[in-house]
Amino acid sequence: MATPKQEAHWAATKHLMIITMIIWFFFSIVVFAFGPEINTIKFLGYPLAYYMTAQGSLLAFVILIFWSNKRQEKIDNEFGFSDKDREDD
Amino acid sequence: MAKSKFINDLPKIYGIYTGGFALFVLLMAFAEKQGMSAKTIGLCFVGFTIVVYAAIGIISRTVQVDAYYLAGRQVPTVFNGMATAADWMSGASFVAMAGGIYFGGYTYMAFLVGWTGGYVLVSSLLAPYLRKFGCYTVPDFIGTRYGGNLPRFLAVIVLFLASFVYVTAQINATGTIASRALGISFEVGIWVGLVSILLCAMLGGMRAVTWTQVAQYIVLIIAYLIPIFWMSWKNGFGIFPHVSLGAEVQRLAELEAQYGLIKNAPDAIKAAGVPGGLASISVPHSAVPASGMAAWSYISLAICMMVGTASLPHILMRYFTTPSVTSARRSVGWSLFFIFLLYFSAPMLATLSKIQLLDPNFKTAIIGKKISDVMQIEWVKNWMAVGQVYIADFNKDGILQLNEWFMRADVVVLATPEVAGLPYFISGLVAAGGLAAAMSTADGLILAIANALSHDVYYKMIDPKASVTTRLIVARALLVIIGILAALAASYRFTSGGVGSAILSGVAWAFDFAMSGLFWPLVLGVWWKRATRSGAIAGMTTGTIAGTWYLIYVTPAFMGQPIPWWAPGVDSLRFGIVGSVVCLVTMVVVSLLTKPESKAVQDMVDECRIASGKVIIKHS
Numbered sequence: 001m002a003t004p005k006q007e008a009h010w011a012a013t014k015h016l017m018i019i020t021m022i023i024w025f026f027f028s029i030v031v032f033a034f035g036p037e038i039n040t041i042k043f044l045g046y047p048l049a050y051y052m053t054a055q056g057s058l059l060a061f062v063i064l065i066f067w068s069n070k071r072q073e074k075i076d077n078e079f080g081f082s083d084k085d086r087e088d089d
Numbered sequence: 090m091a092k093s094k095f096i097n098d099l100p101k102i103y104g105i106y107t108g109g110f111a112l113f114v115l116l117m118a119f120a121e122k123q124g125m126s127a128k129t130i131g132l133c134f135v136g137f138t139i140v141v142y143a144a145i146g147i148i149s150r151t152v153q154v155d156a157y158y159l160a161g162r163q164v165p166t167v168f169n170g171m172a173t174a175a176d177w178m179s180g181a182s183f184v185a186m187a188g189g190i191y192f193g194g195y196t197y198m199a200f201l202v203g204w205t206g207g208y209v210l211v212s213s214l215l216a217p218y219l220r221k222f223g224c225y226t227v228p229d230f231i232g233t234r235y236g237g238n239l240p241r242f243l244a245v246i247v248l249f250l251a252s253f254v255y256v257t258a259q260i261n262a263t264g265t266i267a268s269r270a271l272g273i274s275f276e277v278g279i280w281v282g283l284v285s286i287l288l289c290a291m292l293g294g295m296r297a298v299t300w301t302q303v304a305q306y307i308v309l310i311i312a313y314l315i316p317i318f319w320m321s322w323k324n325g326f327g328i329f330p331h332v333s334l335g336a337e338v339q340r341l342a343e344l345e346a347q348y349g350l351i352k353n354a355p356d357a358i359k360a361a362g363v364p365g366g367l368a369s370i371s372v373p374h375s376a377v378p379a380s381g382m383a384a385w386s387y388i389s390l391a392i393c394m395m396v397g398t399a400s401l402p403h404i405l406m407r408y409f410t411t412p413s414v415t416s417a418r419r420s421v422g423w424s425l426f427f428i429f430l431l432y433f434s435a436p437m438l439a440t441l442s443k444i445q446l447l448d449p450n451f452k453t454a455i456i457g458k459k460i461s462d463v464m465q466i467e468w469v470k471n472w473m474a475v476g477q478v479y480i481a482d483f484n485k486d487g488i489l490q491l492n493e494w495f496m497r498a499d500v501v502v503l504a505t506p507e508v509a510g511l512p513y514f515i516s517g518l519v520a521a522g523g524l525a526a527a528m529s530t531a532d533g534l535i536l537a538i539a540n541a542l543s544h545d546v547y548y549k550m551i552d553p554k555a556s557v558t559t560r561l562i563v564a565r566a567l568l569v570i571i572g573i574l575a576a577l578a579a580s581y582r583f584t585s586g587g588v589g590s591a592i593l594s595g596v597a598w599a600f601d602f603a604m605s606g607l608f609w610p611l612v613l614g615v616w617w618k619r620a621t622r623s624g625a626i627a628g629m630t631t632g633t634i635a636g637t638w639y640l641i642y643v644t645p646a647f648m649g650q651p652i653p654w655w656a657p658g659v660d661s662l663r664f665g666i667v668g669s670v671v672c673l674v675t676m677v678v679v680s681l682l683t684k685p686e687s688k689a690v691q692d693m694v695d696e697c698r699i700a701s702g703k704v705i706i707k708h709s
Contacts, residue, residue: 006699017213033384039376042335046335053198054201058429059429061429062205062429064209065209065422076701081699083702
């Protein structure tokens, strides 16, 4: 059975996963559901929907992964499940 | 385990390698000035790089199982990122993507979002947990989590379906590049490509593939970015086009309005004698089609590619090679960063290449010019001679209209340097980059298939007492057999319909197969303790069968039925949506109807959810 500490760690991990998925959903799907509407806005001179599919969402995914990893490592440390001092396998 | 000297020296080794490659490029530039022929330069580029990859493959040979399957689990985070990026970016990404954007505009760019967004799923849902499991292959995880040989075997089948379709497309790409850029015949290109792929992978397995993929990434990213930066600078957009092409994208919209985007009737195209697979621009570059259906077709394609990404075994297995769970997770971020470098440049290449041809303010423009003059341009003559571009004067006015200019999508990447008037050695560099992209992906795929067959089928199911030597011999023999089968399939051009589109539909199908059969069993295996063995078996079986049936049902080459009312917009590129929904529903229903798994399994899932501690699977 999972110890209470494991349960708490997993709850925090799940929470982070859900937030990450929501941001992911926004940049991969929601933005493009409104493609025609946002394409009238200009960003760096590019129509916005074009910019998002060419560069914007891609960049958002890169940043999202690094951000989410940082948060996850913090969670792992907090509950003492970090693999920093793990045994070699 | 102390870091070996080799691992510590990696930055230095690849630094020297990159310097050496830059030197080689300069040498070729010099040779061109001295009058070396274009064909020789192309062959030098391709020959030199292939010899280097093969040398790395041979140096990395190994007789240890851990090194063969997992590269000894000591691939540093950033290098694993590069290797994954090379593993990921296929011939399609390198050769066909910019061309696809050139012709398909905004709608096509769903592939860009789909092929990057999936890494968020890999990083959050799968990679760290699979690394904690310590499996050799993806079916190894399924087999251990759900228990018994049947789930393992089903996972092998899905893996085989997805990876084999994909590798056929890659070997097809090596043949295409060899024949287009080097003037070698398609068939010879395929077999030469296969031999070089096997040389990289056979002796050292995952270890050799890892270190050649890093080398291939360096070549492919240099080969993709240098021509773009150079062209951008030459046309006065500055060295970094990504921030400065906004005005040009708007200018293209103006030009499209001025020239008119005319879709030629198929009969007219046929009557004019346009070779198959060539197209004219008929879709706006940046405008978004305003129907709800268009938005759905964009989003559904992106979903298929993203979910497929998170289920493709040859990508997931790259994260088994990192030293720790945290490094596996970080490595996903680096992978996406290295992939991003190429993907956010592809639309810029498409824009540059289009504006050069369309905008009369550019010397290189051809639209609106006299056809007799255009026919005299050197690159037009060259590519027309090999049937890659074509002019059909529909209205017989002797002036080239936008809808009268035909070219093959691959030409955008392969010929743009020539169009811009860049020296030929750049074209040689591009050919080497394209081959690196196709070879590195083929390496990873063939290895994924052969490893699953040797480890999961042979060792785990047929002969669990096999000695290390026998296992490695079987693994290598399978590698050769799979390679030959893939090359044979590629040479028959099963996925026909123009070579460019064959590469692409082959790739898209691989994603759909993987998402139909593997996504939910993998994700629920980690995230839902209640998922049971029977549920996984039912899910994988029904998902794969439903997806495959739907593919056969709607594909024109098979049954060619109209898309049913209950799956609007889901065509043969998107059949994974049907497969994965069926898989999810059956897996959840059957899991809930069957008894929960034993305490041992529950504990195993708990254990895999934390980063610390030992790996779960003990390999002998």
